[in-house]
Amino acid sequence: MLNEDHMMPLVLTNILGIAGIVVWHLQGSNRPTGRLIAQILFFIGMSFTLYLGGIAPHRVDGAQLRGLGALLSISARILWWTHLAWAIIGLVHIYMLLNRRPREAHLIQDMAVGVIYLGVVLSIIGFVFGVPVGTLVATSGVVAIIFGLALQNTLGDVFSGIALTLGRAYAIGDWIQLKDGTEGRVVETNWRSTNLLTGGYNVVVVPNSILARQGVTNLSRPDETHQITLTVRIATTTPNFVEQVMRSVLDASTRIVQDPSPIVALNSIDAAAIEVELLFRVESPAGWTAARNEVIDLLYSQCKANGLSLAAPAESLVFDSAAISGEHSARAIEAHSSRAG
Structure with a gap:
């Protein structure tokens, strides 16, 4: 039987442990600081x-494991290890909160919580019930290998998500673009995937392993303004006049950023056309299409008002020259054949 010197500390420990659980639930998840204070105090x-009673929760005492005392000892030690886990988890959450971690840091928090709970469960098995933890770990290792092979793709997504989170490639609210052309604003990240809200207001679910494999272009850093290049060919006329008209197009636009100022670049000139590049910025990736449409509409209106004509693409001119050259060659062959006859 457990002696009377140990009985009272065990009873008090159980009372404190149960009271701590009740207070923990009453605090609610919306008061993490209050929960942490209660967890630490209990x-x-x-x-x-336990210290005053001479009871060490991290050591197995076989002499005490009898009758009612055994139940009190086991429950007291389990409650002590559980409150230890909660206190550590509370400190981790407060650390994330004080450092203003982004919401995707919940992935790291979940991983830390899983490691803490695993360590506490193994500690309870080893220190409370006296089960050899080494044998259990070795056996569970074999099971883990089997599950790892079965869940290979899922684990790839999990570890890719951890790598992306640690590398801080993007945050919730960032607009990102993949190499395959997929782009959108990050609205959620979890263990398996990242959800993107596209410009068409569709949610695209991208597995983390694909994100890590393809590479990500973060369009929200250092800010969300982004440069757009629009190329246009104007029928050959005075270059300075073309530049003035193109600049008036950019000045009239209300959907583009005027600071820094948009740029008009005259790329080349030939007998048929002047090739012009309009370089301008928009405030957000979500406004790319609207800004581009407005500039194109203003471009057409200003060209029509100032007597400028749009020229055909250079590729079509090359194609026409080749066709003309082929026609001349055919006629020469035909004329040569008629003379020979």
């Missing part, structure tokens, strides 16, 4: 009570 109280 854990200190339980530790102090």
